[in-house]
């Protein structure tokens with residue numbers, strides 16, 4: 001899930017720049033880094049290494065708990081996720097337009113990557129939307 005293009009020797013990952021210097025934010029950063037690196041233990045991982053009898057999510061009980069489930073579909077996290085997701089989507093749609101949003105972010109894995117590390121999405125040709133009167137003009141940015 002983590003983009004290696006944002007990694008530079010001697011420079012902290014951009015995730016650490018988004019956090020405040022508080023104990024709770026550092027704990028959030030550690031959790032997010034574990035999710036990014038695939039070392040955050042979810043039921044699927046525990047089951048794979050025989051630390052759990054089932055890969056099914058213990059919160060909702062509806063499907064295997066992997067990172068995509070946790071970030072996009074777990075019904076027990078719906079309200080916690082909705083507020084942040086709506087803000088992220090609005091920010092991206094404002095920048096690239098709804099058509100590109102629908103073209104790029106049409107699967108749960110891509111949405112998960114956006115939530116965890118938006119640097120992974122640099123490989124997509126993003127067209128930035130500009131307004132000229134009532135007309136939207138799109139220009140590819142890198």
Ligand SMILES: [Zn+2]
Nearest residue numbers: 057059060074
């Ligand atoms: Zn669940």
